[in-house]
Amino acid sequence: MLTPRFKLTQDENHVYINVHAPYTNIGDTEIDVDGENFLFVSSPYFLRLRLPGRIIENERSKGSYTCDSGDFNLTFDKENPAEHFENLDMITSLLAPRDIPNLNPNLVESLEEDGITIEDSSENDNGNSYAYGFADKVTVEFHEIGSEFPQIFELKVPERVPKEERNGLRIEYEDSKFSSDHYLADFFDEELIAPYLAAKMHWNDPEFNKDADFNEEEVAVLKELPNKHYLFSKNEHKQVLLGLIDILFGYCYDKRTTLNDSNVESSWTINKLSSTLSWFCSFKDMKQVLIACYRRALVYPIFRNFELCHKVKNDVASMFRKGKKLIIKCMIEIHQMFxxxxxxRYILNQLYIKDYLVFLQKCRTEEFTELFNNVTNIEIVKGDLDLDLEELEAAADMVQQEETEVMENEMAVRMASMSLLGLNKNNDIYEEDSDEETDSSSSSDSSSDSSDDSSDLDSDDDPS
Structure with a gap:
């Protein structure tokens, strides 16, 4: 059976359900409403929803079918008029009944009824120190996955490297890959980096609508995801949120350096800049994950600039300020890229992205506000990165200053030489002119004498 594309909207007293089922026989269609439960069956389609509030089927309920579009348009009354149904646009979280595990209520804090439960203690932390994937839940599904996909993972055998050792190994590897020449070239080439520093992300445009509906492609992804209930320890829940920051940093870096026009290299960029996706790393606090993001952005991509990292961090914060719908849309785009x-890179969807897409639909709005504040309030300085950036820049400035002084000295010597040469030439000209003047005087004198002589001859020849 196929899951049809569907959309739910509401007003104060009604819920409107649109089901897109173009290849069905309307005579075989069954629709059933029972409080929070909605069932649509029409071969080859099957749709079962669990709504965030109760609806009723009565004499005011309406239904119609549009043959041209293949759409069923259904209207039901809310059992409690004026009740607002939360998250009607979170497609996956509406699918299938919720499966709440049998837990001791004294040990858990339920974030929302739709499927995130956090134990109040850390006793439920995954006991496998070699696990990886979303919330470190993958343990035995893959064997030597890093070796099988060397173009994706830098850690080749995560099942042999304990989680607490991965960040240390990653840092050592990044140190070996860091290019001081590349970093300094981008540091001094202000014209190269300027367009990317000045770029504006599309979600910060004044006309951007953060509440826009999911488009058909996005709905197609969300409706195929399995609805899950997540049981986390507090540490696991925190790691999942920090991993989200890590992945979105790579996404925002790509958007800024492609001027919002992602290309065939974008999936590589997001994969490479994320320690979560490249090294199966997990993080303990916000500063640790941001330092990792900055480091990788200065080691791997084509543009390696510290101020650019600041811009990307602010982009991540602005995403959380817009709310979870934007973040889900961005994660869907990542899913499609992979x-x-x-x-x-589809393997990254299996390990991380699909679960993030389900998880994000279940998160509270307050969590995104908290992430926005945390990212905004963390300040990263060059010394935090342990790449000796300030020392490199100081040494480069000194070399550049010395080169400038040498050039200035060479120019001064050349100018002095030209001045002396000019002076010599002027002296030569003056002396030649003097000689010519002397010769001219002599010639004039000779002419005068000759003239006198000629006068004498004429006088002698004059018959008078």
Missing amino acids: NTSNDA
């Missing part, structure tokens, strides 16, 4: 990547 699915169409030539380097089999």
Whole structure:
């Protein structure tokens, strides 16, 4: 059976359900409403929803079918008029009944009824120190996954490297890959970096609508995801949120350095800049994850600039300020990039992105506000990165100053030489002119004498 594309909207007293089922026989369609439960069956389609509030089927209920579009348009009354149904646009979280595990209520804090439960203690932390994937829940599904996908993962055998050792190994590897020449070239080439520092992300445009509906492609992804209930320890829940920051930093870096026009290299960029996706790392606090993001942004991509990292951090914060719908849309875009990547990055969707798409639909709005504040309030300085950036810049400035002084000295010597040469030439000209003047005087004198002589001859020849 196929899950049809669907959309739910509401007003004060009604819920409107649109089901897109173009290849069905309307005579075989069954629709059933029972409080929070909605059922639509029409071969080859099957749709079962669990709504965030109760609706009723009565004499005011309406239904119609549009043959041209293949859409069922249904209207039901809310059992409690004026009740607002939360998250009607969170497609996956509406699918299938919720499966709440049998837990001791004294040990858990339920964030929302739709499927995130956090134990109040850390006793439920995954006991496997070699696990990885979303919330470190993957333990035995893959064998030597890093070796099988070397173009995706830098850690080759996560099942042999304990989680607490991965960040240390990652840092050592990044140190070996860091290019001081590349960093300094981008540091001094202000014209190269300027367009990317000045870029504006599309979600910060005044006309951007953060509440826009999911488009058809986005709905197609969300409706195919399995609805899950997540049981986390507090540490696991925190790691999931920090991993989200890590992934979105790579996404925002790509958007800024492509001027909002992602390309065939974008999936590589997001994958490479994320320690979560490249090293199966997890983090303990916000500053640790942001330092990792900055480091990788100065080691791997084509543009390696510290101020650019600041801009990207602010982009991440602005995403959380817009709310979870934007973040879900961005994660869907990442999912699509990985699915169409030539380097089999679909495996990252299996390990991380699909679960993030389900998880995000269940998060509270307050969590995104808290993440916005945390990202905004953390300040990263160059010394935090342990890449000796300030020392490199100081040494480069000194070399540049010395080169400038040498050039200035060479120029001064050349100017002095030209001045002396000019002076010599002027002296030569003056002396030649003097000689010519002397010769001219002599010639004039000779002419005068000759003239006198000629006068004498004429006088002698004059018959008078």
